[in-house]
Amino acid sequence: MQRNNVHHVYTVERIAWELGVSEALIHELPLAAEPEDGVIWVYGANDDNGILAFTDEGIEELKLLLEEYHRVSPSKA
Numbered sequence: 001m002q003r004n005n006v007h008h009v010y011t012v013e014r015i016a017w018e019l020g021v022s023e024a025l026i027h028e029l030p031l032a033a034e035p036e037d038g039v040i041w042v043y044g045a046n047d048d049n050g051i052l053a054f055t056d057e058g059i060e061e062l063k064l065l066l067e068e069y070h071r072v073s074p075s076k077a
Contacts (some may be wrong), residue, residue, distance in 0.1 A: 009040060009053035017060065027052065029065040037061050 003075040016023040030052075038058025041050035054062060 006040075006055050009042065009055055010059060012052050015054060015059060019058075019063070019066065021066065025066075025069070026062065029062060029069065030054075030058070033058070033061065 012026045015038050016026045019026075030039050032038070038055040038061055040053050040055070040058075042053050043050045
């Protein structure tokens with residue numbers, strides 16, 4: 001039986017702070033990302049919208065997306 005190895009995730013706020021970018025940009029970048037890419041949604045008891053969160057693999061994917069974003073849109077950096 002395969003088990004999930006994820007034991008922690010990071011919120012958009014935390015990642016934006018650590019990477020020195022806006023939360024809005026973090027929300028924009030992984031639009032087509034899937035759970036296999038390290039992107040998950042976390043829901044609370046009274047939370048229908050959820051909170052975007054990333055695994056360690058998701059953060060690595062975000063870093064690659066940020067590099068591409070800065071390469072293609074240097075004026076928006």
